[in-house]
Amino acid sequence: MKHERLGELLDGLDLRDGMCVSFHHHLRNGDKTLNLVMQALHERGLKELHLMASALFPVHKPILPLIKDGTIADITTNYMNGPIAECLSNHGLKGSLTMQTHGGRARSIVEGDNVIDVAFIAAPAVDKAKNASGVHGKNACGSLGYAIEDSLYAKRKVLVTDNLVDTLEDPQIQGDAIDDVLLVKTLGDAEGIMSGTLKITKDPLGLKIAREALRLLQALDVFEDGVSFQSGAGGISLAITKGFNDIMRERGLKASFYSGGITRYHVDALEGGLVDKLYDVQCFDDAAIESLKKNANHHAISASNYANPNNANRVIKDLDVVILGASEIDTDFNVNVTTDSYGTIIGGSGGHSDTAEDAKLSVIVSPLLKARTPLIRERVRTITTPGKHIDCLITERGIAINPKRRDLLEKLKDTRLPLFSIEELMAKAHAFTGKPKVSHPGDKIGVVESRHGSTLDNLYKKGD
Amino acid sequence: MARTYLFIPGNVPRMLQNADVFEADALIIDLEDAIATYEKDEARELTAQFLRAHRPQGVEVYVRINAEEPLFSKDMKALAPLEIDGVVLPKTTLSSLKAYEAYQDQFDAKLPLIGLIETPEAFFELLQIAKFSLVKGLILGAEDLSAATGMHRDENGQELLFCRSKLLLAAKAAGIRAIDTPWTTLEEASLSLDIQSAKRLGFDGKCAIHPNQVPSINDAFFPTEEELRKARRIVKRHEETNSMRFSLDGKMVDKPVVEKAKALLESAEAYRFKRGKGQ
Structure with a gap:
């Protein structure tokens, strides 16, 4: 009615x-x-x-x-x-x-x-x-x-x-x-x-991280016909998406799909013949909307067809590589994108935890220091994505591979990539900042729920 | 041999802290033009403290000092105990080199320097400067030179051809590094043209005034696949014949060519994972 x-x-x-x-x-x-x-x-x-x-x-x-x-x-x-x-x-x-x-x-x-x-x-x-x-x-x-x-x-x-x-x-x-x-x-x-005109970061540290990510993907032989790829709309992610496109183009390769939030850089890949399909769960800019309107290979998909873990046809079950961010990461590779270190809510999973679990390779990209606060903690304040689903961390000062991914470590052992344990990267940050104080949480206010419905972590009021 | 010499202002903690992650082969921490007169003492102290506590690893470190007294003596005194690869001496002339050497002699020191060639006078004594004992390289300083001469720079670099060529020949004659002047905008197309002008002439590397210029310079000064292939063949034949003089593809190869090929392969290996754009 x-x-x-x-x-x-x-x-x-x-x-x-x-x-x-x-x-x-x-x-x-x-x-x-x-x-x-x-x-x-x-x-x-x-x-x-x-x-x-x-x-x-x-x-x-x-x-x-x-x-x-x-x-x-x-x-x-x-x-x-x-x-x-x-x-x-x-x-x-x-x-x-x-x-x-x-x-x-x-x-x-x-x-x-x-x-x-x-x-x-x-x-x-x-x-x-x-x-x-x-x-x-x-x-x-x-x-x-x-x-x-x-x-x-x-x-x-x-x-x-x-x-x-x-x-x-x-x-x-x-x-x-x-x-x-x-x-x-x-x-x-x-x-x-509209999120405005999304732009590749100009921050030299962000660009360094993007270059390092592309080197890692090359060392892991990710670039091949039929690869599938997802990254976000942040400045570093966009730099990686553009670099990913450049390498695909130079090598004459074609990806099977890009998924998630779509930007002009994803559209460039579709229109440039670098990818077969875009699976779009949200458009981030005008170029993405125009493409969705006119390009038959640009598909709007539902959240369930995107990432519902019990949907056998979900797109991300076939995802090869996902690039993700982090507010904090701990030495078990647990990632927090929900709160800051003091408990103030600053975001949430979105598709972070979904794609990290499903993708064959999940890569976290982030500066090692954020406003003089170290990215890596002994324990994150809030677990958004369990460490068992995170494979790699890339910072401007080196790369850490989750020890559980022995296959990746084996593949990378003869490269000259700057590989460190995550504890070593944490120590590098502490050399500049000292060991940060741990804040104490207040009363419980809620929960972080896993994509399967179980409680992953609790949310507390901001601590002292 | 370093390809990229990145200027880092000596008074910006965040830039100093991250100086070693930008993938430049050499850093030039600046106490001179980037620092206002009233911040000179602060920049010198910050730079010295930083180098004492966090001397960047895996990268050559130079400090551009002030050439005029009393700042020259203050800078040199602060740098004396530090582990650096040398200083960059602004407006280098034969007389400033002699003053530098005299200062070093007082303390029985031998800190090398890179001469910054940015005055018209210096071009009339360039070979003597290049052959001066403590000089390990020459940088062309085209901005100050432009101001002194009225030269107008553009990305094609025709106006600089004579100065670049003269500096390059002096450096090569003395067996030291020839380092090209920075390009002062971040726009990639013009930067690329300027880099190619220097690369074609034979410069060993180039200065960068922003970290985002580093990847383009690193890429341009990384040997091409053809250069690498040729160098590998020369070294292979040298190893097979155990000789420094042999024929390859109908051309004679002798010791300097073999050594150049070896150096090229070594630098390519060293810089393979510091190439510009993630490739």
Whole structure:
């Protein structure tokens, strides 16, 4: 049913205290939908809601009072930064915080671990048959991958759009699964939706790390026809993606697929004939959106088809190489991308833990020192990705290979790569910084959930 | 032999701390032009402390000192106890070399130097400078030279051809290193043209004023596959014949050619994993 007023839509829903409402994060820091809906639920006096948002950004600051007054009791998300993350780190929340992975979120929805009462799905274009797409309209965001499971499994599915069209030729969300369409003035702010023009880092340390990563991949004979590759949208990752493309081009090779968040550098590879397919779970820039619109080999995929560990057809089960970052890593190779060393939430797994587990080779790239804080700790403050899934760490001062990967160590033994144990790299950092003080955590506020649904670690209030 | 000589300001802790990770073969820690007059003492002290505690390993370390008193004596005194490969002497002339030598003689020291050739006068005594006992290399300083002469530089380098050639010939005649001037923008295409100008003339290496220039210089001064193939064949034939004089492909090969081929293979091996762009 189509609605032109939010109040009218809400009148028709079975609203009750404690219900679970979901949102996706494809509009990133330009999203206005979550704030609009949550404020309306607050005004109706609802309490103890479970907010299940695939990510939360600084733009969602207006819901802080709802967390403080108990309108929102529980939060399940895959990533958060900004004022909400800081507030939860300092004060916790009435219920519990659960940090999932992208694949874990999809799994929990598909398998019913999380039952969504109402999914509010911001959609940049919706047609008369309630089909939805992310590639059209003034607030186009590209792939709607993280919303697909919500659109299929929530008890009530609502598309929220500012762009009604007659028909969509290649919808990402099928209208027959949708219950309602809400027309709003605007979904969001286009500037916040796009991550801006993503650029390769110019930082000499970042470029050194990228060069070292490419040397490692070459020494491990990763470059061959049919290789599959994933990296993020950070400056170092982009440098590696571009370098990866350059080497593929020089050697006349063609990859099978690049997956994950897609940028212009991935699109360059597709258009340059360096890769067969892009499997896109979120678009990071305009070039990615345009490519998704026009290139038949650029596929939008759902979070479940991307990374659900119990989905036999998930893309990343065939992933050869993934490049990932780290806020901290410990001597057992456990990686933290959820909090800083003091416990302040600064991110979350996203696809980190999913891809690290599935990829044949998982590579962490990071400066050894971050603002005079060593990357490597004896124990990370929060485990986001277990060390058993991490194969290599690359810093500007050397490379550490997880001792569990004897095959890699054997392959690299005659190279001149700067290989060290992770303890040796930690000592190099300590030579500059001294051994850092360990902060003591406060009260428990939630959990980090593995992609399989078990508790991987606890989250605590920021310590002293 | 070093290909890349990276200038690092002596008053920036983060740059000093990371100086050895940028893959330059040599570092020139700068106490001269990069440092404002009122920061000279601070930069000297920081540089000395850094070199005492964290002398970069696997890289040659030079310090560009101030040539004028009283800064010259202060710099030299601070550097005396440190483990460095030499100093870079700004605006080198024959008279400044003699003053340098006299200072060294006072302390019975023999710290080598690289002469920075950046004044018109120096070009009229270049061979004597190159052959001066403590001089292990010459750097062309085209920026100061441009300021002194009114020369306008561009990426094609025609205006520098005479100065580059003269410096190169003097260095080669003296058997010391010929090091090209820095290119002052980070734009890769023009940097590449400037590097190629120096490489074609026969320079051994080039200065960099930013870490991001290092990979391009390292790449350009890494031997080509053809050069490596030829050097391997020369060394192989030398080993087979146990001779320094033999014929290869109808051309005579003698001792200097054999030694050059050996040096090329050794430097290629040493720098194989410090090539520019991750390849």
